Amino acid sequence: xxxxxxxxxxxxxxxxxxxxxxxxxxxxxxxxxxxxxxxxxxxxxxxxxxxxxxxxxxxxxxxxxxxxxxxxxxxxxxxxxxxxxxxxxxxxxxxxxxxxxxxxxxxxxxxxxxxxxxxxxxxxxxxxxxxxxxxxxxxxxxxxxxxxxxxxxxxxxxxxxxxxxxxxxxxxxxxxxxxxxxxxxxxxxxxxxxxxxxxxxxxxxxxxxxxxxxxxxxxxxxxxxxxxxxxxxxxxxxxxxxxxxxxxxxxxxxxxxxxxxxxxxxxxxxxxxxxxxxxxxxxxxxxxxxxxxxxxxxxxxxxxxxxxxxxxxxxxxxxxxxxxxxxxxxxxxxxxxxxxxxxxxxxxxxxxxxxxxxxx
Numbered sequence: 001x002x003x004x005x006x007x008x009x010x011x012x013x014x015x016x017x018x019x020x021x022x023x024x025x026x027x028x029x030x031x032x033x034x035x036x037x038x039x040x041x042x043x044x045x046x047x048x049x050x051x052x053x054x055x056x057x058x059x060x061x062x063x064x065x066x067x068x069x070x071x072x073x074x075x076x077x078x079x080x081x082x083x084x085x086x087x088x089x090x091x092x093x094x095x096x097x098x099x100x101x102x103x104x105x106x107x108x109x110x111x112x113x114x115x116x117x118x119x120x121x122x123x124x125x126x127x128x129x130x131x132x133x134x135x136x137x138x139x140x141x142x143x144x145x146x147x148x149x150x151x152x153x154x155x156x157x158x159x160x161x162x163x164x165x166x167x168x169x170x171x172x173x174x175x176x177x178x179x180x181x182x183x184x185x186x187x188x189x190x191x192x193x194x195x196x197x198x199x200x201x202x203x204x205x206x207x208x209x210x211x212x213x214x215x216x217x218x219x220x221x222x223x224x225x226x227x228x229x230x231x232x233x234x235x236x237x238x239x240x241x242x243x244x245x246x247x248x249x250x251x252x253x254x255x256x257x258x259x260x261x262x263x264x265x266x267x268x269x270x271x272x273x274x275x276x277x278x279x280x281x282x283x284x285x286x287x288x289x290x291x292x293x294x295x296x297x298x299x300x301x302x303x304x305x306x307x308x309x310x311x312x313x314x315x316x317x318x319x320x321x322x323x324x325x326x327x328x329x330x331x332x333x334x335x336x337x338x339x340x341x342x343x344x345x346x347x348x349x350x351x352x353x354x355x356x357x358x359x360x
Contacts, residue, residue, distance in 0.1 A: 019208070020054075020161070020162050020195045020210075021195065021208045021209070021210060021242070021243055022161050023156070023158070023159065023160035023161075023210055023241045023243070024129070024158050024160075025124050025129055025130075025158050027241065027242075027244060027245065027246065028124060028131045028156075028246060029071075029073050029092075029122070029246040029247060030073065030092070030246065031073050031074065031075050031092035033071070033072070033073045033246055033247075034071070034072045034073075035071045035073075035246060035247040035269070036068060036069070036070045036270055036271065036272065037068070037069060037070075037071070037247065037251075037267045037268060037269055037270055038063075038065035038066075038067070038068050038201070038267065038268055038270040039066050039068070039069070039265065039266065039267050040063040040064060040065060040266040040267075041064075041066050042264055042265060042266055045263060045266055046062075047060060047252060047263070047266065049238060049254070049261065049263075052193050052194030052211050052213075053193070053194050054162065054194070054195060054196070055195070055196050056194050056195070056196035056197075056211075057196055057197050057198075057199070057206070058198040058199070058209075058240065059198075059199045060198070060200050060201075060250060060268065061199050061200060061201055061204055063200070063201060063266070063268065065273055065275055066275070067275060068272070071094040071095075071247070073092050073093065073094050074092060074094070075089070075091070076089070076091055076092070076121055076135070076137070076146070077089065079093075079119055079137065080137070080144045082144045082146075083121075083137050083144060086135070086137075086146040086147070086148065087121055087135040087137065087146050087148060088121075088123060088134060088135070088148075090123055091121040091122065091123045091135060092122060092123075093119045093120050093121035093135075093137075094120070095118065095119050096118050096119065096120050097118045098116060098117065098118075099114070099115065099116050099118070114139075114140075114141055114142070115138050115139070115140055115141075116138065116139045117138060117139045118136075118137070118138040119136070119137045119138065120133055120135075120136060121133070121135040121136075121137065122134060122155075125152075128157055128158075129157070129158040129159075130154050130155075130156060130157045130158060131155050131156045131158070132152040132153060132154050133149065133152065133153040133155060133170070134148060134149055134152055135147060135149065136149075136172055145174060145175075147172060147173065147174035147175075149170060149171060149172045150171045150172070151169055151171040151185070153168075153172075153188065154166070154168040154170070154188065155188075155190075155214070156190070157190075160192055160210055160212065161210075162192050162194070162210065163192060163193075164190075164191070164192040165189075165191050166190045167187060167188065167189045167190070168187070168188055169185070169186070169187050169188075170184070170185065170186060170187075170188065171183070171184070171185040172184045172185070180222065181223050182221070182222050182223075183220075183221045183222075184218055184219070184220050184221075185218060185219055186217050186218025186219060187216075187217050188215070188216050189215045189217075190212060190213070190214040190215075191212070191213050192210050192211070192212050192213075193211055193212075193213050194210070194211035195209065195210050195211070196208075196209065198240045198242075198249050200249060200250060200268050200270075201268070201270060201273075202249075202268065202269050202270045202271060203249065203269075207242045207249060208242060209240045209241060209242045209249055210240070210241050211238065211239070212239045212240075213236065213237070213238055214236065214237045214239075215234070215235075215236050216234070216236070216237065217232070217233075218232070218234075219231065219232050219233075219321060220233060221321075228319065229317075229319060229344050230317075230319075230321030231317060231321055231344065231346065232317075232321055232323070233255070234256040235253060235254065235255055236254045236256055236261055237251070237252070237253050237254075238250075238251070238252040238254075239252075245269060248267075248268075249268065249269050250266075250267075250268045250269075251265075251266075251267045252265070252266050253265045255348055255353075257313040257326075257348055258313070260313075262348070262349065287306075287353070287354035288354070288355060288356070289303055289304060289305065289347060289354040289355060290304040291304075291345055291356040291357065292304065292358075294357075294358040294359060295358070295360065296335060296358060299334050299335055299336035300332060300334055300335070301333055301334075301358060302331060303332070303345055303347065303356055304331075305331050305347065305354075309347070309349060310329070311329065311349050312328075312329060312347050312348065312349030313326065313327070313347070313348050313349060314327050314328075314330070314331065314333070314346075314347050315345070315346045315347075315348075316333070316343055316344070316345050316346075317343065317344045317345075317346070318339075318341065318343060318344075319341060319342050319343075319344075324338070324343075335360055338360055340360050341359070341360065342357065342359055343357065343358055343359070344357055345357070345358070
């Protein structure tokens with residue numbers, strides 16, 4: 001009888017461990033959090049993003065840290081008193097990048113101004129309960145500049161449960177010290193598409209989690225010194241969330257070209273580890289590439305690419321952001337029949353992201 005009771009207790013504990021969890025606002029970061037994570041190489045990763053569903057086990061214990069960082073959440077007042085006048089006093093955030101090129105915002109032109117110490121500020125809202133990105137702030141050529149979202153970017157609606165589906169729009173615009181402007185607007189579609197257990201170097205025995213997949217379609221527009229471009233982009237964010245952690249156990253980002261998702265970053269919740277490895281990774285800073293001949297002298301255009309860019313996609317946009325051409329692994333194309341004007345080329349692939357401009 002004692003053995004039977006022990007067996008039943010073990011079975012009950014196992015079932016509880018694998019039970020579906022629910023994520024609420026209490027599982028989000030708070031001001032004062034210092035959350036450490038490791039970055040792994042997207043090039044060397046074997047993560048299968050199609051693995052998901054009910055009662056799934058994800059095992060990434062083989063990931064090797066390439067680098068580590070800590071997201072320190074502070075109020076707008078703590079970051080810079082000048083931000084408090086623009087941003088909500090209840091908002092809090094962390095520095096997402098030291099400079100614009102590494103912030104996830106990829107500009108098609110090289111700016112003669114510096115944009116550094118970039119912060120995203122978040123907030124928790126009610127009716128409905130949700131976690132939002134509320135404001136953007138940075139030093140623009142040394143001048144503290146902040147802007148609130150005119151249409152907040154809702155990351156999550158609570159409670160998060162398996163098979164939840166939500167969609168929302170967002171819009172952010174800000175002026176760069178009177179020299180130009182930048183804006184982002186788009187749509188976020190979020191699905192809780194899996195639940196189960198995730199095993200990582202930090203949690204080798206596993207932790208109960210939900211997997212959240214967000215597809216973000218947006219248009220980045222920039223106007224600077226008489227040059228204006230609107231550029232669409234599409235990304236997917238995968239986050240494995242657990243109760244009480246305040247940070248994704250695993251966070252994978254990918255660029256989308258056509259129906260292909262290319263992983264650009266992998267981060268996972270971790271403890272301090274000495275980094276002794278050196279692994280090739282995808283640079284988040286875009287490259288300024290060369291199109292030739294420029295201005296065009298005929299119907300053919302070429303893009304000069306680094307020799308190690310062997311798997312890539314080329315897209316060409318007009319000044320209004322309309323996609324005119326998309327092709328794989330060929331750095332030359334025809335512009336026969338195109339109107340006279342300015343054009344933007346975006347090259348994306350395993351080795352990074354690059355831009356070029358040309359005139360016809």
